[in-house]
Amino acid sequence: MDPDDKNFVKEGRAEIFSPARVFYNPVQEFNRDLTIAVISEHVKDHYKLLRERQGKREQEQPGNDDGIADALCDPDKEGIKYKHGIRILEALAASGLRSVRFALEIPGIQQIVANDFSEDAVNFIQKNTVHNQVSDLVKPSMSDASMVMYQNRKIADRFDVIDLDPYGSASPFLDGAVQALKDGGLLCVTCTDMAVLAGNVPETCHSKYQAVSLHAKFCHEQALRILLRCIESHANRYSRYIIPLLSVSADFYIRIFVRVYTGQNQVKQSACKLSMVYHCVRCGNFTLQPLISKIQTSNGGYKFSPARGPVVLPECDICSSKQNVGGPVWNAELHDVDFVCRVLDRVEQNKDKFGTSDRLRGVLTMITEELPQVPFYYVNDELSKTLHCNALRMMDLRSALLHAGYEVSFSHCHKNSVKTTAPMDIIWDIYRCWVKKHPVNESWLRDDSPVKTILSKEPSFEAIFDEHPNANPASRKKGLLRWQHNPGKDWGPKAKATKSDNASLDKRRERGLEKAKERKRKAVKQDIDYKQFPCKRFKEGCCDLGDECRYSHSISVPQLNCSNSNHSNSNCKGSSCGEQS
Ligand SMILES: C[S@@+](CC[C@H](N)C(=O)[O-])C[C@H]1O[C@@H](n2cnc3c(N)ncnc32)[C@H](O)[C@@H]1O
Ligand SMILES: [Zn+2]
DSSP, X not given: OOTTSTTEEXXXXXXXEOOTTSOOOGGGHHHHHHHHHHHXXXXXXXXXXXXXXXXXXXOOOOSOTTSOBOOOSOOOOSSSEEEEEEEEEESSOTTSHHHHHHHHHOSSEEEEEEEESOHHHHHHHHHHHHHTTOTTTEXXXXXXXXXXXXXXXXXXXXXXXXXXOOSSOOHHHHHHHHHSEEEEEEEEEEEOOHHHHTTSOHHHHHHHHSSBOOOOTTHHHHHHHHHHHHHHHHHHTTTEEEEEEEEEEETTEEEEEEEEEEOHHHHHHGGGGEEXXXXXXXXXXXXXXXXXXXXXXXXXXXXXXXXXXXXXXXXXXXXXXXXXXXXXXXXXXXXXXHHHHHHHHHHHHTGGGOTTHHHHHHHHHHXXXXXXXXXXXXXXXXXXXXXXXXXXXXXXXHHHHHHTXXXXXXXXXXXXXXXXXXXXXXHHHHHHHHHHHSOOOXXXXXXXXXXXXXXXXXXXXXXXXXXXXXXXOHHHHTTOOOSOOSOOTTOSOOOOOOSSOHXXXXXXXXXXXXXXXXXHHHHHHTTOOGGGSBOHHHXXXXXXXXXXXXXXOOTTOOOTTOOOTXXXXXXXXXXXXXXXX
């Protein structure tokens, strides 16, 4: 292998040959680093369990006569085979980079099956395995991913860890995965079909995940909760259930880590972890409707019964607008915070090991700060946008909530998120107090607008905006890297690998850039100032271009020219709007 080759990739301790016709996405290094940290902690638990089961505590002796580490102490050497180590299946392995990194960077592995249905990919898995001297640990396999999992359903054949990292949705592979894991086995799942999970196509979301996704500001957390519920429902069919360890929304994908257990009693509780979601289309108010209630019985036991509903009136109790209904979603915890703290410790103690350690520290710290039992969040800029008022600083809103006796946290899913135990009307009370000091323009107070409905009510208390000692969380105080800044050229889910080579891919990329430049030149010629138009992606919470975005991220974009009261603001095209006065 020639290290100067353009197709030669170094990541972690691995050196991989990865031509364009085999999939490789450099932006997913964060995903792979995170997975290595999580599986390493899983190995610790695996050995703890083994020791408990066998009651043995031997001195560590990696590498006995047959070259296999045999002791049951926590393994500490990577790259060697452990007789009692874990078995991993990477069901969709592409170049094998992930599997090779597992072999080189996670101690305590017995075997990794690196599977792909593409012959090309498997040839590269083979080459890369030999080049990185991990042929003892990594076994290339060419098969359909589901088939491998169905063939390993027998208890003796099941895996300790299954990693699913597909193009788009992981849903076709979930049924096989929940059956091919050992009791307590770890399932790691990526989904990159965010448009589906985030509410753009609710009917497709239903066909893939059996849940309706809503077009809501909390869409990234919704994606996590839809996927978790979907895995749980697959598991339940086989008397199994899941315990989420870590659920992450990052860049253009979600990544979740859950343990799968067997137990009919726990499976019954699954019904209590489901909720439908009502969501107001105008003010963003949301309410969860559980499907099953667990009721205490007189003899100290409990029974299940259908939940009472509906929990909301047909119209939003805050702004009287219509509400959509979505779900069902997972309504229980997204993470096991103790486990996340262990992963965070591992990252902090091995900073040099992970190329993305700064971001890992930031995101994991934020996750440990999230309110664990509060599904979803509001987005602060969206609240001020709804009222067309001056922006209320995040620290001021957080302080006001804390002074009023409520808990508050960020969500790692969104920069300006507000997770809180306060009902939405309390948040509006805080905004009502704010607006008294910073009145909104009279023109927004039309009869049919949520602005008027919300502001016509007096606040039920006097909000205190003085900085509260807990308003600034540690992750923010320490200035940890919590968000990816200005994504680079490779950002985004990559298309399926093609037969073309890198050179032609580069040419296509160059042509794309040239076209974009041409469009910009034309715009300048026509003297179009895009900054007068609001950025749709920013509004949806997914524009990461910051100041570089050619559209406006300001909430005070003048759309006031439009006199048509039926004309929704989000559709207004500013100076090009046909319905203007
Ligand atoms: C997104 S790539 C995997 C990337 C890899 N996990 C990594 O971290 O670099 C998806 C891979 O899945 C393979 N694939 C897609 N459907 C499959 C199936 N049903 N069975 C096996 N492999 C499949 C494709 O050939 C492709 O190489
Ligand atoms: Zn409303």
